[in-house]
Amino acid sequence: xxxxxxxxPVLKETPAEAQIASHRLMLRAGMIKQATAGIYSWLPLGFKxxxxxxxxxxxxxxxxxxxxxxxxxLQSADLWRESGRYDDYGAEMLxxxxxxxxxxxxxxxxxxxxxxxxxxHVGSYKDLPxxxxxxxxxxxxxxxxxxxxxxxxxxxxxxxxxxxxxKEDALxxxxxxxxxxxxxxxxxxxxxxxxxxDSGPIGGDDTHEFLVLAETGESEVFYDSAIxxxxxxxxxxxxxxxxxxxxxLEEFTSRYARTDETHDEALFxxxxxxxxxxxxxxxxxxxxxxxxKYSEPMGATVQGPDGKPVPVHMGxxxxxxxxxxxxxxxxxxxxxxxxxxxxxxxxHAGIVNLKQGDAxxxxxxxxxxxxxxxxxxxxxxDDRDERAGGKFATMDLxxxxxxxxxxxxxxxxxxxxxxxxxxxxxxxxxxEDAVQRLADIYAGHVLRPCF
Numbered sequence: 001x002x003x004x005x006x007x008x009p010v011l012k013e014t015p016a017e018a019q020i021a022s023h024r025l026m027l028r029a030g031m032i033k034q035a036t037a038g039i040y041s042w043l044p045l046g047f048k049x050x051x052x053x054x055x056x057x058x059x060x061x062x063x064x065x066x067x068x069x070x071x072x073x074l075q076s077a078d079l080w081r082e083s084g085r086y087d088d089y090g091a092e093m094l095x096x097x098x099x100x101x102x103x104x105x106x107x108x109x110x111x112x113x114x115x116x117x118x119x120x121h122v123g124s125y126k127d128l129p130x131x132x133x134x135x136x137x138x139x140x141x142x143x144x145x146x147x148x149x150x151x152x153x154x155x156x157x158x159x160x161x162x163x164x165x166x167k168e169d170a171l172x173x174x175x176x177x178x179x180x181x182x183x184x185x186x187x188x189x190x191x192x193x194x195x196x197x198d199s200g201p202i203g204g205d206d207t208h209e210f211l212v213l214a215e216t217g218e219s220e221v222f223y224d225s226a227i228x229x230x231x232x233x234x235x236x237x238x239x240x241x242x243x244x245x246x247x248x249l250e251e252f253t254s255r256y257a258r259t260d261e262t263h264d265e266a267l268f269x270x271x272x273x274x275x276x277x278x279x280x281x282x283x284x285x286x287x288x289x290x291x292x293k294y295s296e297p298m299g300a301t302v303q304g305p306d307g308k309p310v311p312v313h314m315g316x317x318x319x320x321x322x323x324x325x326x327x328x329x330x331x332x333x334x335x336x337x338x339x340x341x342x343x344x345x346x347x348h349a350g351i352v353n354l355k356q357g358d359a360x361x362x363x364x365x366x367x368x369x370x371x372x373x374x375x376x377x378x379x380x381x382d383d384r385d386e387r388a389g390g391k392f393a394t395m396d397l398x399x400x401x402x403x404x405x406x407x408x409x410x411x412x413x414x415x416x417x418x419x420x421x422x423x424x425x426x427x428x429x430x431x432e433d434a435v436q437r438l439a440d441i442y443a444g445h446v447l448r449p450c451f
Contacts, residue, residue, distance in 0.1 A: 001347065003382045003394075007044050009033075010394060020216040022326035023148030025338050029398045031325075038145025038153030045398060046325065048346040050156065053324050054135055056187050056343065057158050064180040064239045066131040066160055071113050073137055077103035079112035082298050092140040106139040111294050111316055114161045118312070119300040125165045125310070128302065129173060133160030135321060149326045150282065151218070156322040163312045165302065167291065170313035174206060174289045175245035177317040181210055181285055182232040182252065187445075188324065189341025190331060192284055193227055194252055198261035206289040206315075209259060211281030214330040221281040223257040224271045282327045289315040338399025339422050343445050347380035348372070349438055350400045352392065354407035356385045364406050364416070364431060371435045377442060396421070402441070404434050 009030040017034075018024035026032050031046030042050055058068065077095070080086035086105075094106040107113075114132055122130065135158045145153050162173035178194060185192035190212050197209035211221055213228075230252055237244050256271055258264070259281070268276060292311040294300065301309040320327075332339045340346070349372065353365045365381060372379045380400060382391045395403050405417040415428040418437060429437065 001378070001380050003380060004384050006380070008394075008398070009043065010397060018148065020147050020150070020330065021333050022150060022216075022329035025329055025333060025397070025399075026148055026326065029338060032149065038142055038151075040149060040152060040154075045346050049325050049340070049344055050322060052344045052346065053188060053321055054156070054158075057135060057184055057319055057321060060180045060184040060187070061133055061158070061160065063183070064131075064176055066133050066180075069114075069117070069132050069134050071107070071110050071117075071134050071136060073107050073139075074104050075107055075110070075113050077105055079116055079298075080105065083112050083115075083294050084297060085112070092142065094139050094141050107136070108138055108140045109316070109318075110134070110136075110159055111161065111314075112298065115294045115298050115300045115314070118161075118163055119298065122163070123302055125302045125304050128312070129162065129164045129169055131160055131162040131173060133158060133317070147216070147326070149322050150216075150330075152322070155320065158319040158321055160317040162315045162317070163295075163300075164314075165304065165310065165312065167289075167313050170289055170291070170315055171206070172242045172245060174287055174315050175242070175249045176239050177287045177315075178208065178252070179232075179237055179239065179245050179248045181287070181317075181319065182248070184319065185210065185212075185284065186232050187343045188328060189343055190284070190324075190328060191228065191231075193221075193223065193257050193281070195221060195223065195257040195259050195281070196253075196262045197259045197286065208253065208287055209283050210285040211259070211283055212327045212331055213279050214282050214327070215280055216330055217280030217282040219281045219283060220260040221258070221279055222260070222263045222268050223277050223279070224255040225275045225277050227252070227255040227257050282323075282330060283320070284324050284327050285317075285319040287315065287317045289313075333399070336393075337397035340399045340401055342401050342442060345401050346398070347400050348377045348442055349379050349402040349404055350395045350398075351379050351381040352388070352395060352403060352405045353381070353383060354388050354391075354405060356383060358408055360411055361406055361408055364411055368404060368406065368416070368431055368435060371432070372438065375435065375439045377435075377438060402438060404431075406431075 011028045014024050015027045030043055032040040035041050077086050093108055096104050138157045139154050142153050164170040192210040192212050194208040194210055197207050291313050295311040301311050304310040329338050351365050351368055353361050355361045369379055369381050401421050403419045416431050416434050418427045418434045
């Protein structure tokens with residue numbers, strides 16, 4: 001993409017309503033624009049990151065053997081009355097009537113709707129296990145929406161639902177989701193710690209939240225610092241092997257890590273004092289096992305091996321896709337702007353032409369652009385006729401991990417400058433070597449173009 005053709009409405013001043021870094025930087029970098037309280041339009045740069053995150057979620061769900069579907073944003077209230085949640089959910093649910101007087105609601109979550117799909121099409125234990133998921137917009141009418149996309153009213157969410165014959169099978173699904181989530185977050189450059197949590201209106205006794213440590217986090221968290229040394233890495237897991245999935249769960253949940261709702265001071269004090277930590281965390285996902293909470297009242301049964309109807313055991317599993325954009329920025333920024341991890345960056349590198357209109361510099365930039373594109377990399381070429389300082393400031397603000405700077409002086413020596421946004425380190429390389437270096441850096445990431 002050429003910056004002269006890209007819609008990137010960056011702001012020089014910090015908007016007064018932005019209270020935290022991610023909200024401030026998303027507005028300044030032209031990623032979002034507020035439509036009304038807690039609801040945002042996603043502009044090209046923000047939309048591109050959103051799609052990168054969504055792609056990673058889809059890929060890891062496919063790896064775990066889960067089936068994508070798409071459910072409607074509006075649901076019938078009748079389903080929620082069946083489960084008993086329609087009156088219990090509270091004022092966060094946006095309720096409405098259509099022209100025929102039928103009660104509808106704007107989806108805050110979809111346990112009832114997916115249970116209705118299941119009971120309509122699945123009748124035998126031989127069709128289990130089954131996990132269905134979607135990535136869809138949700139709405140919860142927060143009393144006080146704030147912090148930009150971190151606590152908005154409308155948000156993009158991955159919500160998945162497992163259906164199993166027994167509790168043992170459903171707990172394997174729970175463990176399988178935990179493993180897939182660890183992979184998902186690490187691919188985004190995040191360390192999301194699974195912490196024992198409260199189930200809230202979803203229900204159930206088994207639940208973990210995934211939290212990213214950040215000073216601006218809404219949740220107070222208590223944890224053993226040893227958990228921050230754990231990495232999932234490149235290990236291969238057979239998702240159909242209960243023992244392997246259980247071993248990962250035990251590895252990542254055996255150390256103390258809890259949100260304030262489930263904190264146990266006595267257990268916490270058993271940790272060596274030098275490893276006790278109290279911090280703030282941003283919730284970016286949660287997994288639940290809730291047994292037959294929905295299947296029994298809604299009649300979601302299958303014929304068991306003995307021919308008798310059995311209510312299925314269920315769980316639900318969410319990832320805050322739009323919230324993750326803010327969480328990544330909270331975890332990775334400095335005073336100059338965003339610092340995107342390579343896995344979710346909107347563009348793989350920026351090309352800065354220090355002397356637009358100079359024939360040699362223009363030709364070198366065009367050659368770099370073509371070479372990167374041919375290798376599946378997505379460059380953002382700043383081809384504007386603007387001073388170098390302004391170009392550097394824009395690149396720092398939008399946070400691309402790498403920048404190639406091209407100028408007449410360097411070209412006389414046959415080199416361009418490759419700069420790391422995270423470290424600030426510069427290296428002079430021949431243009432073809434700079435492109436190859438970027439190709440090597442991104443070799444471990446799926447280079448799939450997004451919008």
